Amino acid sequence: MTVYLSFSDLRKAKQQPDAETETEGAADGADGADTSAGAPGGISPTVRVASARVSSVVIALGIVSMFTDISSEATAAILPLYITGVIGLSTVAYGFIDGLYQGVSAIVRIAAGYAADRGDQPKWVAMFGYGISAIARVGLLFASGFAALTAVVVVDRLGKGARTAPRDALIAASSEPSSLGRSFGVHRMLDTVGAAVGPLLAFVILLFIPDGYTTVFVVSLAFAVLGVIVLGIFVPNKRPRAERAAGDGRPAPFRWKHLGDPRLTRLLLVAALFGSVTIGDGFVYLVLQSRGAFAAEWFPLFYVGTNIAFLALAVPFGRLSDRFGSARIFVIGHVALLGTYVLAAIPVSGALITIACLVLLGAFYAATDGILAALASQCTPVAARASGIAAAQTVVAVTRLIASVGFGLLWYTIGRTEAVMVVAVILAVLIPIAAWLLLGAKGRSTGGPPHDDVPAAVVAADATSDSPPLHDEGRAEPAE
Amino acid sequence: MTPRLKWTIVVVAAIVLLGGSLAYAISAFLRFQAVASTAGERSGPPLTAIEPGQIVFRSTDPGTEYGHVASVPIGAPGAARAVAELTCDRVDASAALVSCLRTQRGIVTRFEWQVLDERFDARWEAPLPGVPSRTRVADDSSYWASTAFVTGHTYATVGFSTATVIVGADGTEYGNLEDFAFTVNGDSVTSVDRNFWGVTFVPGTDGFFATAAAGGRTWLVRGDLGDRTLVAIHDAVECPSLSPDGERIAFKKPVGEAPTKTWTIAVLDLATGEEVVLPESRNVDDQVEWLDDETIVYGLPRAAAGDSDVWAIAADGGGEPELLIEHAWSPSVVR
Numbered sequence: 001m002t003v004y005l006s007f008s009d010l011r012k013a014k015q016q017p018d019a020e021t022e023t024e025g026a027a028d029g030a031d032g033a034d035t036s037a038g039a040p041g042g043i044s045p046t047v048r049v050a051s052a053r054v055s056s057v058v059i060a061l062g063i064v065s066m067f068t069d070i071s072s073e074a075t076a077a078i079l080p081l082y083i084t085g086v087i088g089l090s091t092v093a094y095g096f097i098d099g100l101y102q103g104v105s106a107i108v109r110i111a112a113g114y115a116a117d118r119g120d121q122p123k124w125v126a127m128f129g130y131g132i133s134a135i136a137r138v139g140l141l142f143a144s145g146f147a148a149l150t151a152v153v154v155v156d157r158l159g160k161g162a163r164t165a166p167r168d169a170l171i172a173a174s175s176e177p178s179s180l181g182r183s184f185g186v187h188r189m190l191d192t193v194g195a196a197v198g199p200l201l202a203f204v205i206l207l208f209i210p211d212g213y214t215t216v217f218v219v220s221l222a223f224a225v226l227g228v229i230v231l232g233i234f235v236p237n238k239r240p241r242a243e244r245a246a247g248d249g250r251p252a253p254f255r256w257k258h259l260g261d262p263r264l265t266r267l268l269l270v271a272a273l274f275g276s277v278t279i280g281d282g283f284v285y286l287v288l289q290s291r292g293a294f295a296a297e298w299f300p301l302f303y304v305g306t307n308i309a310f311l312a313l314a315v316p317f318g319r320l321s322d323r324f325g326s327a328r329i330f331v332i333g334h335v336a337l338l339g340t341y342v343l344a345a346i347p348v349s350g351a352l353i354t355i356a357c358l359v360l361l362g363a364f365y366a367a368t369d370g371i372l373a374a375l376a377s378q379c380t381p382v383a384a385r386a387s388g389i390a391a392a393q394t395v396v397a398v399t400r401l402i403a404s405v406g407f408g409l410l411w412y413t414i415g416r417t418e419a420v421m422v423v424a425v426i427l428a429v430l431i432p433i434a435a436w437l438l439l440g441a442k443g444r445s446t447g448g449p450p451h452d453d454v455p456a457a458v459v460a461a462d463a464t465s466d467s468p469p470l471h472d473e474g475r476a477e478p479a480e
Numbered sequence: 481m482t483p484r485l486k487w488t489i490v491v492v493a494a495i496v497l498l499g500g501s502l503a504y505a506i507s508a509f510l511r512f513q514a515v516a517s518t519a520g521e522r523s524g525p526p527l528t529a530i531e532p533g534q535i536v537f538r539s540t541d542p543g544t545e546y547g548h549v550a551s552v553p554i555g556a557p558g559a560a561r562a563v564a565e566l567t568c569d570r571v572d573a574s575a576a577l578v579s580c581l582r583t584q585r586g587i588v589t590r591f592e593w594q595v596l597d598e599r600f601d602a603r604w605e606a607p608l609p610g611v612p613s614r615t616r617v618a619d620d621s622s623y624w625a626s627t628a629f630v631t632g633h634t635y636a637t638v639g640f641s642t643a644t645v646i647v648g649a650d651g652t653e654y655g656n657l658e659d660f661a662f663t664v665n666g667d668s669v670t671s672v673d674r675n676f677w678g679v680t681f682v683p684g685t686d687g688f689f690a691t692a693a694a695g696g697r698t699w700l701v702r703g704d705l706g707d708r709t710l711v712a713i714h715d716a717v718e719c720p721s722l723s724p725d726g727e728r729i730a731f732k733k734p735v736g737e738a739p740t741k742t743w744t745i746a747v748l749d750l751a752t753g754e755e756v757v758l759p760e761s762r763n764v765d766d767q768v769e770w771l772d773d774e775t776i777v778y779g780l781p782r783a784a785a786g787d788s789d790v791w792a793i794a795a796d797g798g799g800e801p802e803l804l805i806e807h808a809w810s811p812s813v814v815r
Binding site: 208209218222 | 481486489490493494497498500501504505508509512583585586587589607609610611629630656670671674785786
């Protein structure tokens with residue numbers, strides 16, 4: 001039932017409403033079928049021919065993320081100014097708000113992944129996450145004082161924790177396995193466009209209206225609500241498990257043992273190893289900033305620079321991952337991270353080094369953020385996909401948090417440049433180990449091109465469970 | 481739902497939501513323009529030079545003078561204010577120098593630090609890594625210092641962190657205080673969350689005082705620019721301010737624990753270690769300033785966002801706070 005559309009097809013769909021009216025009466029989203037903009041008949045099914053098409057569902061989810069990120073990043077960018085300059089709270093309180101959210105976010109993420117699998121309703125769990133973040137924006141209009149602001153920020157971040165894994169599961173469910181990397185790349189590109197536009201929009205508003213914080217919050221609310229509406233209307237309620245059941249007649253309920261797949265275990269291990277040497281971007285920026293006048297002057301632009309590199313490279317890396325395997329690209333992304341550390345640590349400063357460093361950091365995100373979700377979905381049966389993605393993302397989030405604290409210690413004990421060097425050396429040692437774990441000996445291939453042969457061990461494992469063969473899972477039933 | 485209906489709903493929603501936001505933004509812009517173009521009621525002649533005997537401050541009077549540096553005579557704080565061209569978020573002045581921290585609004589907001597002479601001619605400048613917090617010029621004009629919050633662009637990627645930098649009038653840049661050797665009871669402190677802020681200089685020396693924080697505790701530290709050391713000398717002191725006679729430190733004293741932490745004003749006698757908490761019940765989040773050896777002045781926010789007043793209180797704890805200058809912030813007494 002799934003029809004894959006490219007960007008141009010989506011545009012065409014907009015311009016040809018008449019053609020689409022033929023789909024009236026087509027199954028509604030609620031019954032598990034995909035009613036994305038061009039159902040069969042509306043647009044020539046030949047659009048499926050190329051395997052590298054990206055589903056309109058993925059594009060719709062990307063647009064939802066873009067609006068939501070414009071909303072959240074516009075607020076986040078001005079929040080320090082607002083808290084210290086307008087509400088008159090100190091930044092100590094601000095740091096507290098930040099720390100508070102970190103802890104709860106991980107638990108929410110796992111719970112949301114589980115809820116999405118258990119109920120087989122990823123869309124509605126994601127909707128809940130986007131929805132409560134939008135409601136938090138309403139709170140921002142009325143919040144004054146510390147307690148109110150804390151509540152708003154926590155609710156917003158809980159929403160973010162809740163929506164990520166179910167949304168990524170929807171992306172996986174809406175994509176051809178052979179173009180999964182590209183789908184995630186397109187999604188992350190749109191998402192990052194929002195992250196880059198949001199702060200700029202906020203600062204433009206403040207440029208014209210210096211006391212216009214409320215205006216920023218109003219605009220932010222509008223984008224958040226629009227995102228939720230697009231999600232509600234354009235994203236079908238894919239029910240991966242029900243679809244499978246319809247396909248082969250075997251129901252495949254969620255089982256915890258689905259998460260015991262050795263490939264997922266290896267992926268989680270690698271994610272933990274890498275996460276534990278991924279220091280916060282803030283630290284990288286601080287090292288750069290302390291090194292020269294150029295970097296100090298452009299410090300506030302670092303975040304934007306990294307995002308531009310991320311959004312420009314997300315799709316190319318996604319395509320490469322479809323071609324050469326997501327595991328390979330995931331490892332290569334960490335080589336880019338290694339390059340970031342080395343450039344940050346070498347005692348040479350200058351505009352070029354700074355820019356190269358930011359580009360590599362953006363490349364790291366482009367090659368790992370969406371790719372991790374793609375890998376996790378390739379390593380988990382359909383029935384447990386959101387949980388698998390949530391597990392991988394949580395492992396990364398938690399280990400990165402620990403890494404940042406540990407790195408902070410190192411930073412003050414041995415000095416900033418030395419600390420970065422130490423982390424770079426550990427990362428350099430970990431990269432071949434991770435490569436061996438993910439790509440190593442035959443039969444252990446994790447997240448290789450999904451159309452590869454299914455490893456024997458996995459087939460054997462599958463034979464004993466009620467889950468379908470792993471490599472089919474992302475593919476919807478043959479059209480027609 | 482047909483695709484046409486879906487698109488209609490989304491397009492209508494987009495027009496309503498984004499159009500509504502735009503309308504709100506335009507009305508906010510017009511409102512701001514109307515207020516900003518009204519001349520302040522309290523302004524007098526232009527301020528062209530800093531002189532001893534002035535209180536220099538940031539005017540928060542809504543109107544054309546908002547954000548500008550202004551001054552009133554120490555003896556007549558209620559008089560019409562002289563307003564300068566210069567705009568600052570935080571300002572401090574000595575007889576020969578003005579230190580000004582500023583938010584440079586733009587597509588990407590940046591922060592800068594400028595030091596000018598007494599006639600407002602630029603003398604030195606540097607970018608700041610984040611939101612301006614404190615600035616001080618030594619009364620003898622030999623050093624200047626600033627503190628900025630270093631915040632990431634997401635919800636504080638690096639958490640709370642300050643960058644405090646000291647520069648000498650001879651051009652020597654002493655760098656961030658984090659690179660100074662910091663000791664508490666003789667033990668070197670190298671913990672993760674080390675932070676320093678709120679410098680106050682000891683005129684005629686290479687010494688200064690500042691706040692140090694680590695592991696949830698704060699200290700008053702005595703710093704030395706000669707050997708680049710910071711030594712903790714007292715607990716729970718934030719944003720110190722040395723009295724003109726050099727004998728006492730006025731500071732904001734933490735009350736309660738984070739996140740509901742607030743501050744009140746206290747005065748520490750450096751010779752005896754005796755502390756007097758002043759009868760100011762409101763939350764004072766400012767680096768206070770000495771009007772003279774008996775009186776302390778400080779800013780307090782008003783209900784209207786972005787506006788504030790400067791208050792005065794007796795340093796010995798023997799009197800209630802009094803409103804000194806309306807619509808003002810960041811007071812600095814020029815000696």
